[in-house]
Amino acid sequence: MSINAPAKPLTLKDYKSDLHNDWCPGCGDFGILTGIQMALQQLQIEPDKLAVYSGIGCSGKTPHYINGYGFHTLHGRVLTVATGGRLSNTDLTVLALGGDGDGYGIGAGYFVGAGRRNADFAYIVHNNNVYGLTKGQASPTLSKGKKTKSMPEQAIQDGINPVAMAIASGYTFIARAYALEPKYLASIIARAIRHKGSALVDVLQTCPTYNDLYTKEWYEGADLPEKRSRLYKLEEKGYDGKVQDPTDEQEMIAKKAAAVARSYEADPIPIGVYYEVELPTYEDAVFQRIPALGEKPLVEQDVFHRDVTPLLEGMR
Amino acid sequence: MIGGPQGSGINASAEVFAKACSRAGLRVYANIEYHSNIMGKHSFYRVRVDDEDVRSYKDKADILVALDQETLTGDGDHRRWATHYGHLGEINEGGGVIFDSEIGFDPATAKRPDLRFYAVPFMEIIKKALEEVGKGEQARRYEVMKNTVGLGASLALCDYPFDLVAEVIRSQFKGKRSEVGELNVRAAKLAFEHVKQHENAKEFPYTLKPGGEPKARILAKGYEIHAIAKLKAGCAFQTYYPISPATDESVYLERQQREYNLLVVQCEDEIASINMAVGAAHMGVRASTATSGPGFALMVEGIGFASITECPGPVLVMYQRGGPSTGMPTRQEQGDLQFALHPAQGEFPHVVIAPGDLRECYQDTFSAFNWAERYQMPVIVLSDKKLASVYTTIDKLELRWPDIDRGEVFTGTEWTAVDAKGPNDSGSQTGHNGNGNGKMDLANVKEYLRYAFAKDGISPRSRPGVTGGRHWITSDEHDPDGHITEGVEMRVAMMNKRMNKLKLLQKAMPQEQQYFLHGPKDADLTVLAWGSTKGTILDALKALEAQGKKINFLQCRLMRPFPAEAVGAILRSAKRIVSIEENYSGQLAQLVQEQTGVMIDQRINKFDGRPFSEDEVANALAKVYDGAKAEPVVTHVH
Missing domain, CATH: 3.40.920.10 (Pyruvate-ferredoxin oxidoreductase, PFOR, domain III)
Structure with a gap:
């Protein structure tokens, strides 16, 4: 993405709106919000050149707390609206946000569609295993047989694997992070924004109100005899998911397979970058077909003086 | 044949x-x-x-x-x-x-x-x-x-x-x-x-001779005319999901992409199509999509979304076909008028216009982009299978009609365009969210507000990326900033602001584009109809006129906002009224009854998936003219 650094360095405060926040105290969303703002500050993205899209749910409110152009869209449709925006103005940095229900449940079709396109945006999924705003039903990432305190019965359907789904769909940057570690999260989000193409950051997140299974203490492993974290960073175990030669199909397949294998590790759970590859984006393909759009974005094109005479002449 | x-x-x-x-x-x-x-x-x-x-x-x-x-x-x-x-x-x-x-x-x-x-x-x-x-x-x-x-x-x-x-x-x-x-x-x-x-x-009774001087005419299909109108109106972004009989328009446009700097995106479904177009329209480009009934059924949430966010679009050309459900995908029906009028939950403004022939397809599709941007709402152009695929001569397309009108746009950093006065968000300390109980004096707000209460009733839109025009949009009810609110005064003010735009639009729209009374002012029978039956009815009336029957024809074109007063006045002065529609129940007749209080008792309907022929309309009208009760028409079975 094009990143224009302004004359005066932007501070974290420049990315905060003055809106009162109505998330529950201790919500993992705060960590994600901070992580996003830190990443934006690191990259010095001008708020006027930033478009933040979101779905519906607690996470959907995030753009209201960020200084930038904010688009709080519909449940499950965030990627479609964001794609329309992104393709219309390729000068803007586009962030898409949503919950796990929003992205992997009701929006699963658009999750797949966006992966196939590989348009240039970062998609951050708040993954807390529950539908928070409707008071704690099982989300698509909660495994079969699990039961949070808000659920009357155990989950009868199994959970999906977002990383594997992203691999299969064609995302070119796939990472996972943890909401309560904003600094690390920010570094991952910054990489996702810098990445040219569709980038997924699945953020493991606590819901202190409804999810009593995957709590802060659980992630910290407070219940384990050895008191170790239930998370580990991929790069610390020598894992490198980046495809060095995108023309090497064998390398790409091997890296995808490795990423999928890691994504099934349940304890400890890997965080960090699972997979990364530089491939032509949807925009690249569009620019090839319609060169004018490579010179200036669609929204700046003069399309109001078209001569349709040749089309009409063809109808004689 | x-x-x-x-x-x-x-x-x-x-x-x-x-x-x-x-x-x-x-x-x-x-x-x-x-x-x-x-x-x-x-x-x-x-x-x-x-x-x-x-x-x-x-x-x-x-x-x-x-x-x-x-x-x-x-x-x-x-x-x-x-x-x-x-x-x-x-x-x-x-x-x-x-x-x-x-x-x-x-x-x-x-x-x-x-x-x-x-x-x-x-x-x-x-x-x-x-x-x-x-x-x-x-x-x-x-x-x-x-x-x-x-x-x-x-x-x-x-x-x-x-x-x-x-x-x-x-x-x-x-x-x-x-x-x-x-x-x-x-x-x-x-x-x-x-x-x-x-x-x-030899001596075959039906011969054909070339006409006089070859005229500067073209032979076109409706989908081509919708597409050309979109090109001419400056549409830059078209989305679609393949569906009969709407696909032809998008594929036609796709073919013109390189020549006209137009981006056509084939989407994963119609929900993506409409919402991608909404995303593009909010970004400031003229965006559109095209679909048919089953696709429209998926798009409906996007229409409500576009409307509550006062999106400058998109324009949606809806090619009706035989319903319900998958129905008869390649056959004709005017079955989606009431659906297009009431597509989604809640109450919100949108425009529905139904062109009657190819020239009107051009005018209405072109105008739709102007209305979408000036009044910041989605516009549905109700076309159908018959208009899409009919192949007919057109004398001269009035390509310059009308001018491009992009509505009120905030372009600079100065807050001068509008008066920011509006109701206080009574439930809110900061003016947002309804969490507190303070007041906010909007009159003193000097920065750009996307949903400001402007003097003329329309908040100037700003293009994302423009300095000083920063804002939020949300599918929730919102305040002038575009932040969520559940405050009562703000809710009422925003509803009034949005719904009032329909009145502004109707006032500004040329009368002949809203409705048209064809034929003599004074007639024994008045035909009420809409959309693609126009030409058939006009041809039939010509034949009936030759038989000395005095019949006129009120063509309704603008369905929302509905010109209730004018249509009601015409119908109240009519001696007898009969509606002609290619659907089961008489959906325009229902709309007219609801809007004007004039009852339409005589309804000629056809719902066999085929358009009316001139003879079918002429025969049915002749019967009603002579006092018989209107009956449904079925294409000549043997």
């Missing part, structure tokens, strides 16, 4: 003939009926030609070209429930039937002694044409030329100059394909000569 299995090229020959007539100064109205099927099922094309404007089809043709047996006798022999009974009953007295002698049809079984039958050896003629260029053994490869043979044969009957048709065929096979073009011309000529030698072809 030409009929045959799908894939046999009946449309190519019908359209060549149509062009040959149009170029010679004649008026053409051609329409196709086809199955939702790729290959093999029955389809047929009617081409009606006249010196004067023709806007509909007639029940009967003068000449039938049959490429297969089913065209003649129907599909009752191989289907448990016959779909149709062939077209032998749809030929005028003394007309001609040209058929492929290979099918072994016995004219005596037709029970139409008045008709002239011509068994033409289609394949022999193709073989002969190929032999002339030394390719005689390849005849089966060129079987597709049967349609051209049929065309050539029919020209011999109606005595139309062969050269006019040959010229069109040649113009369609240019460059490398010119050899194939010549082959087609030769095959048509051989068929032409074959029929000319026929004793029975």
